[in-house]
Amino acid sequence: MKKRPISWIEKDGCWLCTSHKPGNDGYIQYRWDGKPNHMSRFIYEQCFGQIPSGQVVMHTCDNPMCINPEHLKCGTFKENSNDRDAKGRHRYKPHPGEESWSAKLTEQQVIKILLDKRHPKIIALQYGVAECTIYNIKSGIKWRYLQEAL
Secondary structure (H helix, E strand, O other): OOOOOOOEEEEOOEEEEOOOOEOOOOOEEEEEOOEEEEHHHHHHHHHHOOOOOOEEEEEOOOOOOEOOHHHEEEEEHHHHHHHHHHOOOOOOOOOOHHHOOOOOOOHHHHHHHHHOOOOHHHHHHHHOOOHHHHHHHHOOOOOHHHHHHO
16 A cells, blocks of 8 residues: 655644544544554654653644644643633533533423422423433433532
């Protein structure tokens, strides 16, 4: 199998990889021994050596398609997560509530469910949801932030 050279275009100091496709997470992927890997890890190791155990490669430019070695640094998973959260790049809201694509209930309905003392099966029938949904609400697995606000 012929290997393609890595190629990129420069934009705002980032080197955007054009020779490989991004994965579902937006990061450029390449395959090694049949397994997908992030290109940024490969570039980091080629330029700076092995990634220390327990460390991840962070993009200081916040561009997952960038492979510029000057934009890559190592850090812990927690440091990477904190950096992401501080910059408002978290994909998921901690309490999406009714904005969630899968929400079948409104916040007002959930509040009523939390206050309802009837059997979960009866409540579920009333709202047209599964009984386990009522259990998940009442136990705090779902919509916990409303339970904590009551």
